[in-house]
Amino acid sequence: MIEVRNLVKRYGETLAVDDISFTLEPGKIYGFLGPNGAGKSTTMNIMTGYLGASSGDVIINGYNILDDPEKVKQYIGYLPELPPLYMEMTPEEYLQFVARLKKIPKEKQSEEIELAIERTHIDEVRNKLISNLSKGYRQRVGLAQAIMGMPEVMILDEPTVGLDPKQIIEIRDLIKSLAQEHTVILSSHVLAEVQAICDHILIIYNGKLIASGTPEELEELIGASSMEVVLKTNSSESARRILEGIEGISSVTVTRFEDGVTSLLLKLNKGADVQEAVFNACVQAGFPILTLKSTEMSLENIFLELTEAAAEDNIPVAGYNYDEGGSDE
């Protein structure tokens, strides 16, 4: 059980973390989501005892990181943004060093090292120098370091950065398997990733915790879902009018119209199920349907909406650098 209370971190004038509080339960995967520079890494650095907080408490299993730092650190495995690797060592030597550093009993060390190597699939490079490894392997060696000794809490800062798609899937599976007996906290600015593996999401923006909940809860928070319809017709206006008449649809907008194909976006009232009605209406009007799909309110939209809302509340957008899905305009 992890409790973070009123965490504040000040760097001179700037507030990197602004009064964040949350409680995390064991056996779940938590995702810190936020744009770059939002304070995710700083929060993680404080939780692991690397940085001191300006004020506030971090309590893990009843121990405060301020009063019993060494006790708390025994429960934590941490993979920082940049894997803390010694280039002149091989992964095996490195993990031996980590095992000793984490005070794993001598007789269990080699067993734990083998386990970490096996779970992160770095067996084939175990005797190469880390300086010769690719970024993906380095990331996995870093991950092996974090899970060494299977600590109760694993804090992973952007664990899948620099990995290829296959490796990303492997690491996600690994994280999911870890969560069965451990608490995993990971950060990411990739929404799909957080959506795919996290049980609970904490959205951090400008040092503030602006939303927290399961992916479903967050979708609920924003409300209505929508539907995309593509029709083979030239009369986009009449199609729009017909669809607008259906009960449960709050608004219809034509998103694209070219070469006799009309794309429409339907905003639905909460809980409305209109697929059949739309189908019947289109058939009646003689518009062949090319596509009919409900577009669930993605986390991306939620995220953008929440951060925009936060920005409008006159929260300064310093350091805002959202580099995913940026528009080309």
Added chain:
Amino acid sequence: MTAIFRRELRSYFSSMIGYVFVAAAVAVIGFYFMIRNMMAGYPGFGGTVSSLTSFLMILIPLLTMKSMSEERKNKTDQLLFTSPVSITDIVVGKYLSMLLVYAVPLLISCLCPVIIAIYGATSQLLGDYCTIFAVFCFGAMLISIGLFISSQTENQIIAAIVTFIVILLLDLWETFISILPTSAGASFAGCLVLWLVVAMIYFLFSRDISLTLIVAAVGGFILTAIYLVKASLYENILVKLMSALSILGPVDNFANYNVFDVKGIVMYLSISALFVFLTVQGVQKRRWS
């Protein structure tokens, strides 16, 4: 602590640094051993091994420059400081590993007095080994200073250069003293300047300008009052003050006068402890700022 100690030691000898350091130190000692003891026939080895001290300004920065700065630059300090080991353990582990690397050439040099003893009857084994010990303590002090400097930057080169300059200044200390004025008036002015430096150092750490001004003013006032009441107190005071901090003196006493300078050894060891402590504090402070 042992995990850090072993890793550091490994890293010195998996890179060239450890070998270069040991080879250079052994070469220096060996060269002087050949010239002084073998060719010129001096029976004492103390003077030979103490000649190493003038090369330490190059050798010590080589050893200490990366000790803390590299961890900071490569962010490997994130691993160390989030592991269940205290910062003191980390710093002391690193310090001990450097001491061991430094001890290697001195241990090798322990053979030399034996070689001299084989050849001549007038050997001074006890004095020689005491001098080797003094040279070790002297280097231990310089290593602690280098460790501290390395912890203050993430650039190895800067750490090396600053350490070099500091050791150079310490070596030139005696020369400085010889050009200091001895008259009361000049010494008074010198004391004022010294006090101003103390106040400035205080400001660098506290960042409190008003308190610094008060400290500077009170000190200046007391110094002036003493000067007005009894100017003769100031005669030669700068020389006396500075000589107390002469760091090469004790090695000299061991090597050339066959004196076991307990005071000097205590000074070396306490300065070492002070800088190891300051390194720990410096690392702690950075976590909170």
